[in-house]
Amino acid sequence: MKTSGHLESPLQSIRHPLLEAKKIKLLVKRDDLLHPTVQxxxxxxxxxxxxxxxxxxxxxxxxxxxxxxxxxxxxxxxxxxxxxxxxxxxxxxxxxxxxxxxxxxxxxxxxxxxxxxxxxxxxxxxxxxxxxxxxxxxxxxxxxxxSNQFALQGCEELARSLPKSDYVCCAVGSGGTLAGILDGLNLSVKLMGFAVLKGAEYLNEEVVNLNPKAMAQKNWQILTQFHGGGYGKFSHALWQFCQTMRRDYNLPLEPIYTGKMMYGLWQLIEQDHFPKHSRIIAIHTGGLQGLDGLRYRELI
Structure with missing residues (x-):
């Protein structure tokens, strides 16, 4: 059984008037393209x-x-x-x-x-x-x-594959991806998790349980205000944002995980959360098959 040997996923640069105005460099790590079948x-x-x-x-x-x-x-x-x-x-x-x-x-x-x-x-x-x-x-x-100790090894590999940046952003469901990425980042890089479910403050404890080193590290946080109403829920504005990113940037998003992260990140950029000349990497964690389920339930 050979589980290695695939190429590393590409980085996509996003160019937008908002980013130019705020002097922000935004890259998307396209892990949705990492493996041909297991996203x-x-x-x-x-x-x-x-x-x-x-x-x-x-x-x-x-x-x-x-x-x-x-x-x-x-x-x-x-x-x-x-x-x-x-x-x-x-x-x-x-x-x-x-x-x-x-x-x-x-x-x-x-x-x-x-x-x-x-x-x-x-x-x-x-x-x-x-x-x-x-x-x-x-x-x-x-x-x-x-999400367990073996999962963390794979997510640490992801972090080590990234170029130099000031911020790394990812969606957070169970906490495993963030806990693993934390192991592979330089302490000078701020890791921002975007919780996709409501009442997600408990995820801070989950991350520490998975990765005890997180307790002593101050370079990470989980933002809980961008859940869009709860797990599996999303606003019309969020879905419109996902469609715009696909149409204008050939960046496919779903509104359950990565769409929430990107939409939340976009709002933070608009609000001047990041200093000028910040370099941000957003992780596209895949999950695009979820669009089929949303269509089946007639939610999109």
Whole structure:
């Protein structure tokens, strides 16, 4: 099983009158183009999990995801690509066979196990995980979203691939991407996370749990005011911004993760949050398959 060997993702420079007026240099790290089939930060997070699975000589993997989850989609693709049987616990209680993410996962021949929301809430509980280990012997368990110590290694690699900058920005769902990027950045670079869900102050603790070094570092923060109403929710203005960026800059965005980060960043630039001559790198973490789910639900 070879999980390495792909080229590094490109950097895209954004030129806009606002950026020129504010004297800001903005680059987008196009991790949505990192891997031909397993997009963005999901590839970064899965890469070393799959290496560890191989090292432990496990024969399959178990993980968790919502029915429209990018992680579910990416894991299904990785399962097919590397011929690793996968069992995915899906927040249910029922599977919608017409859901494009579920359809894709089934096409990849992964086993989907819908559970009630009550059972799904146990996904981090040690006793529940012990039961899963009995149910799926010799399986490697990857947490929801892929965020664990092995995921951090892949996200640290991402940070080390970046050119010199003053700020690095990323969307934050579970905290794993930010926690890993922090390990690969110079302390002089400020890391800004844009929380995509409401009431996300707890994510600061999640980042420290994943990366204890974060406790002593002062060069990172999570902004919680750009969630757009909560996880999976977004305003008409945000969706219009996403469409404009695609049309004018050939930069595809979805309004659940990276769109929220870019829209929030744009507002901060308008508000003179950054000193003149700042160099900013925004991480495009992929997740574009989520657009199919939004179209299916007639939300866009």
């Amino acid at each position: 963005g930060n999901k590839w970064r997070k899965l890469k070393y999990n799959l290496e560890e699975l191989k090292r432990q000589q496990c024969r399959s993997l178990v993980t968790f995801g919502g029915p429209f989850s990018n992680h579910l989609y990416a894991t299904a693709m990785a399962s097919k690509l590397f011929n690793i049987p996968a069992d995915i616990i899906v927040r249910g209680p029922h599977l919608d066979a017409a859901n494009p993410t579920i359809r894709f996962a089934k096409a990849c021949n992964v086993n989907l196990h819908p559970v009630t929301r009550i059972e799904y809430r146990q996904r981090h509980d040690p006793d529940y995980l012990a039961l899963l280990k009995k149910r799926f012997p010799n399986a490697f368990i990857i947490p929801e979203g892929g």
